[in-house]
Amino acid sequence: MFQKSFSVAKRVRTETDIGASAVSVAFAACTLARQIFESLSNVTVLLVGAGETIELVARHLREHKVRKMVIANRTRERAQALADEVGAEVIALSDIDERLKEADIIISSTASPLPIIGKGMVERALKARRNQPMLLVDIAVPRDVEPEVGKLANAYLYSVDDLQNIIQHNLAQRKAAAVQAETIVEQEASEFMAWLRAQSASETIREYRSQADQVREELTAKALAALNQGGDAQEIMQDLARKLTKPPDPLANQISSAGRP
The missing domain is CATH 1.20.5 (Single alpha-helices involved in coiled-coils or other helix-helix interfaces)
Structure with missing residues (x-):
């Protein structure tokens, strides 16, 4: 009976797409990153915040063997606990301006009432990177990244609304x-x-x-x-x-x- 159950589960996994579509914001953010970058093993990711959503993102990234993760958070203790779990480096929010140029992917989710990452900050980072592209995924409400960042060449900004569209599409596929x-x-x-x-x-x-x-x-x-x-x-x-x-x-x-x- 157990063998039959496992056999049926395997058929469902291999013959359908029931597990292939992201239906959470965290998973959708990681799926988007994997679609844009062929391999996450060659990228550096900056995570801004250390709440539940960022925790899920960090675990997904670890599963996909991202090269390096850096966590920026207001309180170091909470960020350090997550960093110890996923093997990441911890920095202060005030260090983002200096360290942003290292990041290929930035995923941000804080409770800040004002944007943390501004257009000028990203412009400086792009210049230091010699215009190598950056993916910015802003899943905070209100937004952590100034919307004007999306107008910069080689800066690809996605908001939580964009991810919700992906999730709705994937929900239809999962059904x-x-x-x-x-x-x-x-x-x-x-x-x-x-x-x-x-x-x-x-x-x-x-x-x-x-x-x-x-x-x-x-x-x-x-x-x-x-x-x-x-x-x-x-x-x-x-x-x-x-x-x-x-x-x-x-x-x-x-x-x-x-x-x-």
Whole structure:
């Protein structure tokens, strides 16, 4: 039963896209990064903030073996706990201006009421990078990155609204995949129940044959005893034949129900 369950789960994973579409902001942000950069093993990521969303982002990035992660946060203690878990470096928010040029990807999610990363800051970073592109994913509300940053050449800015569009699209894909998965599960369940009925019927038939052999021996012994005592031979043999060809009622019912869908 467990093996069958694992087999069905594997079919669902390999034959549908049920697990391929991002349906959380954190996962969508990482998916976007992987779509733009062929491999995250060659990039440096700056994470701004250390809340739940950034925690999820950091774990996803670690799974994809990002080359380097730097976490900038207002309180060092919270950032350090996350950094220890994912193998990242911790810096202060005030260090972002100086360190921004190192980052290929910036993902920001803080509770700041004002933008943390401004257009001038990104311009300086791009100049220091000799205009190597930067991906900025701003998943904060209100925004952590000034919208004007998106107008800079080689600065690709995505907001939480952009990610929500990705998530809605992926939700539709996942629903379609769920329909496919349901079809697979129903098919596998039907095949398993047919196999189970066959096994049940085989076991019932074996039990019937065993009991039939025992009954045959007992009836034959009684018939021989009756013949030895001078009973009517024809009547005794007819009674023996009738009893031998009639299965016990409980087993007859089991055999009938075992073969029934």
